[in-house]
Amino acid sequence: xxxxxxxxxxxxxxxxxxxxxxxxxxxxxxxxxxxxxxxxxxxxxxxxxxxxxxxxxxxxxxxxxxxxxxxxxxxxxxxxxxxxxxxxxxxxxxxxxxxxxxxxxxxxxxxxxxxxxxxxxxxxxxxxxxxxxxxxxxxxxxxxxxxxxxxxxxxxxxxxxxxxxxxxxxxxxxxxxxxxxxxxxxxxxxxxxxxxxxxxxxxxxxxxxxxxxxxxxxxxxxxxxxxxxxxxxxxxxxxxxxxxxxxxxxxxxxxxxxxxxxxxxxxxxxxxxxxxxxxxxxxxxxxxxxxxxxxxxxxxxxxxxxxxxxxxxxxxxxxxxxxxxxxxxxxxxxxxxxxxxxxxxxxxxxxxxxxxxxx
Numbered sequence: 188x189x190x191x192x193x194x195x196x197x198x199x200x201x202x203x204x205x206x207x208x209x210x211x212x213x214x215x216x217x218x219x220x221x222x223x224x225x226x227x228x229x230x231x232x233x234x235x236x237x238x239x240x241x242x243x244x245x246x247x248x249x250x251x252x253x254x255x256x257x258x259x260x261x262x263x264x265x266x267x268x269x270x271x272x273x274x275x276x277x278x279x280x281x282x283x284x285x286x287x288x289x290x291x292x293x294x295x296x297x298x299x300x301x302x303x304x305x306x307x308x309x310x311x312x313x314x315x316x317x318x319x320x321x322x323x324x325x326x327x328x329x330x331x332x333x334x335x336x337x338x339x340x341x342x343x344x345x346x347x348x349x350x351x352x353x354x355x356x357x358x359x360x361x362x363x364x365x366x367x368x369x370x371x372x373x374x375x376x377x378x379x380x381x382x383x384x385x386x387x388x389x390x391x392x393x394x395x396x397x398x399x400x401x402x403x404x405x406x407x408x409x410x411x412x413x414x415x416x417x418x419x420x421x422x423x424x425x426x427x428x429x430x431x432x433x434x435x436x437x438x439x440x441x442x443x444x445x446x447x448x449x450x451x452x453x454x455x456x457x458x459x460x461x462x463x464x465x466x467x468x469x470x471x472x473x474x475x476x477x478x479x480x481x482x483x484x485x486x487x488x489x490x491x492x493x494x495x496x497x498x499x500x501x502x503x504x505x506x507x508x509x510x511x512x513x514x515x516x517x518x519x520x521x522x523x524x525x526x527x528x529x530x531x532x533x534x535x536x537x538x539x540x541x542x543x544x545x546x
Contacts, residue, residue, distance in 0.1 A: 198513070213509045214239075220504055222496045224412055235505055242501030243522055249415075249497060250484045250526075253422040257483065258476075260423060261430025266460075268435050279431070286428040292489050294425055299417035299493040309404050318397050318408070326411040327398035336392040344382045351378045414495040418487075426483050433479060437472035438464055469541050477534035481527050498522060 202209050214236040222229050225241045226248045268279035286294070303323060306313065312322035318329040351374045386393065398408030411419075441464050449459035488499040502519045506512045 202513070208511060209514070210511075211514060213511055213514070216509075218505070218508070220508060222501070223494070224415065224496065235509070238501055238505060239498070239518060239522075242496065242498035245495070246484075246487050246497045246522075247526070249419065249422070249487050249490065249495070252419060253426060253483055253487070254480055256419075256423045257426035257430050260427035261432075261434050264427055264431030265434035265438060268431070269438060283428045283432060286425050287432075291421065291425050291486060292492050295418055295421040295489060295493050298421045299413065302413035302417045309400060312400075312405075318395070320398060320400075320405060322405075323413070324404060325413050326416050327405045328409045328411070329398070330396040330407070330409040332394045332396040334392045334394075336389050340385065340389055340392045343385060344378075347381055348378055351375075412495075414490075414493050417493050418490040418495045422483065422486060426479065426486075429479050429482075430476065433475045434468070434472055436475075437468035440471045441467050466541075470538075473534060473538045473541065477531060477538070480530055480534065484526055484530060485523065 199209055215234055217232050218235050218238040219231050220238075221231055222238065222241055224245075226244045227241055229237065229241045264279050264282065267275040268283075270276060302325075306321050306323050309320075309322045309324055312320040312327075314320055320327040355370055355374050396407045398405040398410075400406075438460075445463055445467065446459055449463050454462070487497050490497045491500045491503065494500070498519060502515045506515045509515075
């Protein structure tokens with residue numbers, strides 16, 4: 188503590204001798220620079236503090252999407268590598284070898300180059316599925332449009348789904364001689380019919396806003412910039428290679444006797460995997476997956492290479508505007524430390540919950 192105090196005091200004295208301002212009073216001043224895209228509202232007249240908040244929001248949103256998509260992709264990759272099909276196994280092995288051995292920043296630049304040079308102009312945009320358009324200016328997709336009564340509609344649909352789930356689990360229905368799959372299909376069909384009838388009765392409180400070509404660009408729908416699309420695709424593909432190997436290692440750590448016991452009971456391979464093997468494999472998967480999630484959050488700082496305004500890019504801009512690099516860097520360090528500790532704490536809580544309880 189004494190060493191840290193001496194370093195801080197010495198740094199402040201040297202900065203004062205050179206006429207460099209210190210302190211956090213600059214956070215209340217107007218930022219006066221634009222941010223190309225953000226998940227929360229931003230205006231150049233907002234303060235530097237709010238600009239930092241926008242950067243944090245972009246970083247958290249990018250991290251969340253990458254973690255969710257990479258976890259799902261890693262599960263599919265692990266199942267492909269563990270399958271008995273030689274083509275799937277070799278494709279999975281080739282995927283892991285390719286993406287794990289190319290630096291992430293090179294992959295981001297590659298996908299950014301594709302997004303900004305290979306795709307056509309908006310007038311000739313690619314239309315892989317109805318309502319989705321790929322062009323040099325980004326990705327345009329349908330957006331959910333919620334009318335004033337849309338919130339109530341979503342609440343009623345959610346409550347009805349809970350009611351259907353409770354009804355399917357009730358002893359009265361389970362005691363009847365009806366296949367479980369048929370009960371599930373009837374329950375889902377009944378819930379879907381109720382939601383459609385409610386949607387029509389409430390005069391369509393929720394709809395889709397489809398993008399349409401107007402002039403030289405699209406209007407409406409959801410817009411994903413080339414920078415965001417490139418960094419998201421690059422991070423997901425890169426991280427999936429690591430999460431897939433973690434999941435595969437966890438599954439292979441389970442004794443073969445568990446598979447044989449499941450087959451002896453007459454269970455299908457799918458039920459054995461998702462009801463017996465994966466629940467046990469989670470105890471092996473979660474600790475290394477925690478480290479991978481932390482690395483993913485920190486890898487989002489490489490988005491600055493393609494111009495996506497995450498926290499690192501905002502810090503660079505604020506530093507150039509104010510000259511107060513030390514404070515900006517310390518804020519960035521504190522933010523990433525807080526995020527990493529929060530992710531680690533949540534994963535450790537989940538790990539403790541699924542751990543074996545010993546007497």
